[in-house]
Amino acid sequence: MDTPLPRDAGVAAWKQIADALEAGIAAGRPGPGERLPTEAQFAARFGVNRHTVRRALAALAERGLIRSAQGSGSFVEAAPLRYPIGARTRFSEIVSGAGREAYGDLIAATEVPAGAALAAALGIAAGAPVLEMLTRHRADGTPISMGRACLPLPRFAGIDRAYAEAGSLTRAYAAFGVTDYRRLETRITARPADAAEAALLELAPGRVVLVTESVNLDQHGVPIQATRSQFAADRVELVVTG
Template sequence: MDAQEQTPGLVRGEGLTAWRQIADALTADIAAGRYAPGQQMPTEAALAARFAVNRHTVRRALAALAESGLVRASQGRGTFVEEAPLAYPIGPRTRFSEIVTGAGREAWGDLLASATVPAGPKQAAALAIEPGAPILELLTIHRADDAPISTAQTWLPLPRFSGFAAAYAERGSITRAFAACGVHDYTRLSTRIRARPADAQEAERLDIAPGRVVMVVSSVNIDSAGVPIQANRTLFAADRVELVIGG
C-alpha cells in the first residue's frame, strides 16, 4: 500500500490548519521511509489531489518541511528529501571530492564567477603577499549527488595560478585544478569555523531557506614548500554536513 492509499482525511475546523496537517503527514511518511533520502517528492499537483486541497496549501506545507530541513526545493527540478548529513573531516589534507566519493556519492564543483582583484588586507596576510597585489578570486559551488553542500570564495596568488579558473571549470575539482597547475600536493595551514544565518543570495545558491544556519570555514592551504597557495572561505549548509575535527 502506498503513501497516498494510507492517507487519512484532513480534520476540518478543529484549529489545526490544513497545511500543518499535510506537513505532519509528509513528515511521518519521510520518517517511515516511504520517501527515501535523495528521493524526489510527489509534485504539488499530485499532493493536492492526495489531500484534496489546492496547490497553495501544499506549497505552504512543503515550505514548512524545507524550513525544518527535511526537504530541499530545487528550482525547475522539484522537491527532494534531504540526504543524511555528510561527515566532512577537517584535517591536514581536506579534499572535497575524496570525502564525497568516499561516502558513495558523486562530487562535482561549478565555477560561478572568476576575476582578477587586488588583495585586501586579509587575503594578503593569508597568502603572504603585499596588500593590493593582484590575486585570482573564484566563486564556486560544490555538490554531492546534485545537492549543494557548500559555496566558496577562493583567492589564489598571481601570476602563478593564472590558468586555475579554466582548469577548475573543466575538471570540477580544486585538487585536479591544482594538479593541472603543477601543484600535486598541498596541506591545510589553518582553519577557522563559525556559524551564522545565510543571506538571501547564499540561501539561493545552497537551495536552503534564507536565515538557515551555515557554517563558515575560513582556511589557508600551502604547497609542499610551505608557500601559501590558497585562501578560502567556504559556507556549508549546516543541515547537510557534520564537520569532523581530529578524527
C-alpha cells in the first residue's frame, strides 16, 4: 500500500489506488473492521489529490469491501454475520454468539393508526393506535440492519423509552411482562437500498438490502409486533432454520 504510483502504467490513478488498497485488504492490512487512513493521508502517500482518493474509496465501497461512516472515516468490512431466522430470533443473542458487541439505536417513535394489513397481522381493529419505532441495529459499531416495528397500544405505551435505554427489544419487552416471544412467520425479499436506508446503514449507493417482514407472538400466542427490516446484504448471511 506504500508503493508510489507509476505514472506511465496506462491505468487511471484512482484505479491503481483501488487495486493497491484491495490487495492490502486481501492480505489483512488493514484487517476486518479496522479503520483506513484518511483521504489526506492517502493523498500524501500516493502523491495525488483527495478527489482521486475519494473515487478509489467509492469504488471499493460499491464493491462491498469497505464502508464509510459520516464523521468517522472508512473501515474494512468484516466477514458476513451468520444470522439464523427461526421461531426464536434475537439480534442481541445472534451477534453476541458471534463474539461481537450488539446494540440497537432508537431513531424515531410515532403513534400511528393501523392500516388494514397491519391490523390483520396484529389482530386489532383497523385504525387502532400502534407505536411505530424506527430502529437501527449494530454489531461492533457496524450497522447490520434497520427496521420499523409496530406494536399495539396502549399495551406497549412507553416501550420506546425502555428500548432507547436498554438498546434491546428483548430487554424492553421484559418490563412489559413479555417473558418470551416467538416468530410466527418471516418473508424475505431483496432490492437496492434507497437513499435513507443507505445513509442509516452506511452503504454505498445502489447496494442491496435484504428485506424481511415478520410477526412476533408473546408467550400466550398473542401478536405483539409486526416488523419490516432491511439488512445490509453484504454483512449478513440469513439462515432459515426449522
